[in-house]
Amino acid sequence: MPNLFADIPRDLPDELFETLAGAGPVRIERIVSNGQTSPEGFWYDQTESEWVVVLQGSARLRFEDENADTELGVGDHVLIAPHRRHRVTYTAAATVWLAVFF
């Protein structure tokens, strides 16, 4: 039985992206972050909608159209509209995200 909280490498120099399920334009992804943030000046600008939840750890997102970071603790979820530019400004060690792109 696959588990969202299993198989998290102890050393994680890069974020870990794994597609769990999906079809066509739909993709369900586990992302494990370990302190990584988006590079300075980088903004995600996606063609899909993304629904994302933090399931372990914590993180902060900055949306370009907002003046402050959005804090995400365990269970907090957010829907990111296509082309809403955003970046990751903080992740705790062993932060587990679940993202659905559609």
Next chain:
Amino acid sequence: MPNLFADIPRDLPDELFETLAGAGPVRIERIVSNGQTSPEGFWYDQTESEWVVVLQGSARLRFEDENADTELGVGDHVLIAPHRRHRVTYTAAATVWLAVFF
């Protein structure tokens, strides 16, 4: 900030289904179960694929094509193919599922 573990009614005579996001054939749903199981002889038989994870509590599924229940603890996830008949044979109190239909 909406949270998957918030707003769980103390009394829950029926399962609680809430669509969190989606578009077209895609639906992201929080389901809260509180001991409910599928009625005797009832099988879910869905046209969509369903990816489902238990995020709080625990549950058991029975697939018609298997001889034993599948146990789901926190973080355990399963992809249910269209028309794979299944039923819920056990849920703990305040079990939180996240389901993605696509």
